[in-house]
Amino acid sequence: MKPPNFDYADPDTLEGVLELLAEHGDDAAIIAGGQSLIPLLNLRLARPELLIDLRHIVDLFDIDIDGKRLRAGPMVRVVDLEEHPSVSMVPGLESAISYIAHSQIRARTTVGGSIAHADPAAELPALLLALEGSVVLRSRDRGERTVDAADFFLGPLWTAREPDELLTSVTFPSHPGTVVIDEVTPRPGDFALVGTVTAYHVPARTITDPRIVIFGVGGTPVRAPQAEAVLAGAAPGPATFAAAAKTVYEHLTPLGDVHGSAEYRRNLAAVLVERSLVRNNGY
């Protein structure tokens, strides 16, 4: 199908974007890479009155990466991170990117777009949650605020962003250990039926900084605090990993759909968590 009718603005400045958002709010949609929004327009599932294009705002294309974190402007294209010489400085990022759609989509899709769109089966929101990252939101009238990933994702395609706010940067902190992403999809490049992000660190015999996030199982990516508690302070090994996976199974309440029942997803999440923890341990 073809997109519905809308007006289009491509301001030259951030202030221009914030002005339009303050004026139009929910009637406006922001377009970054458009790889999720344009399908929604083509299917007429989205019908904004105004499309605000960020393509001219050079400040929004910045990549700032060091050993501690990646801070990306919302217009950073996934391919730019994929090809960035320092992408491996943030563990898990390369792996997450490798699961995102196809190269033809990654050439255009953006980091900010993926986070702001908040698809519950998308990889970058899950990684942001696992790494305890944050976003910066800015509006004309209230200025800037920083929101933790844990408070940002509220439901499917629903975030804490107010209608007059623009997501102006995303920060993925590093992790002292290794981060493993795994997912099961009907075909490579599809959205995950279930995906997992697991991470932990073993500075001296026992586990610190455990993180377990499961995505594709509900409205948002979810952390598994009970399973993380099983890992924390324990010695890494098959018994610990099996116990953590069992805890994931016991506490997860996924939604089922035509692609997989709730019980199937619950079981799959436990399998993926155990498999990732084993891989993470260097076996």
Added chain:
Amino acid sequence: MAIERTIEMTVNGSHYSLSCEPRRLLSEALREDCGLTGTHVGCEQGSCGACTVIVDGRAQRSCLMLAVQANGSSIETIESVAAGSDDGHPVQVAMHLAHGLQCGFCTAGIVMSLVHAYRSGISRQNATREVLNGHLCRCTGYTNIRKAIDAAWAELEDNK
């Protein structure tokens, strides 16, 4: 009706100045305003890859881009691929010899992705797995497309 915008873009080396509604997709602008109907439109939701063209040096979906977003861009479509060669681009020759197409609907998009991959020095394995992964073909079962990739990349590797 929204106000039409003037778009300046270069397509296959020729300059085009178009007046488009903001909702016009790049795929439509190429086919209907530029008259370049070699770019095919399949699903219009980014899944099938038939509409893939090269925008500013990268293979992308022309159905997932508005024409207004291509203002100032340089675009290559299937019509340009054989330019400057008697036989066609090595990818086209290989697709022909390996019988890498049947109905041909998906072919223009696949060729554009492979031309970009060939030019970028992407490995044969990534061309087969990663690049071809972004395309749907309902006829060939992909076997002969993979043979075409093997043939084109074998030549590329020999020439190194």
